[in-house]
Amino acid sequence: MHVYLAELVGTAMLVLLGNGAVASVNLTKSKSQGGGWIVITVGWGLAVAFAVYAVGNISDAHINPAVTLGLASIGAFAWADVPGYLAAQVTGGMLGAVLVYAAFFAHWAETEDPDGKLACYCTSPAIRRLGPAAVTEFIGTFVLLFGVLAIGNIALAAETVEEAWTLAVSSYFGPLLIGMLVLSIGISLGGPTGYAINPARDLGPRLVHSLLVIPGKRDSDWGYAWVPVVAPILGGIAGAWVYVLLDF
Secondary structure, X not given: OHHHHHHHHHHHHHHHHHHXXXXXXXXXXXXXXXXXXXXXXXXXXXXXXXXXXXXXXXXXXXXXXXXXXXXXXXXXXXXXXXXXXXXXXXXXXXXXXXXXXXXXXXXXXXXXXXXXXXXXXXXXXXXXXXXXXXXXXXXXXXXXXXXXXXXXXXXXXXXXXXXHHHHHHHOOOHHXXXXXXXXHHHHHHOOOOOOOOOHHHHHHHHHHHHHOOOOOOOOOOOOOOOHHHHXXXXXXXXXXXXXXXXXX
């Protein structure tokens, strides 16, 4: 049970700090309003690093259903534990989104842009073409899984893929390198879709956005919601399998 709690807490921290960076940039009268894309990508990279540091020694810090399913698909994680991890991650994403709402409570009514408010919870494509958006999310999550396994293997001399993941998330420098990887994905590949690369990071907060009383909010864009869920899962599985098949 403690590993599920760790996944919940880690994902909540990830969303609180990541979406907190988005809210800081988007919401009216925030002191960092207008800080731009670099602030958001740095915020998300640091959010990932801290979340992995926080729970990496407890649950291996998946904090992402695409990671859990990707590792399970290659035999590096027990399928029996998958449902508990996924439930904890989505719940953690919801908790993190509620904390963002509370932290910026005074700013929702001051902000007129409904799209900017939605972005503080979930992603949306810059150009509304769902196919290309799904391809972008697939590629970004492919790089995430492949990259984290490479960090564990190459930098820390792991002998198995299971050990590669564990070393990457539990070593002194591993979580920081993972945060830098997420920063790189955000800067290089995040522009088209806002780089969800994590179904729990998008679905949980999107649910919260639909439920909370947020002044002047728009709909939660459920017509797009399948993209940041399905495409990252497929991309994560592909990234893990390619890493294994290349026998690194």
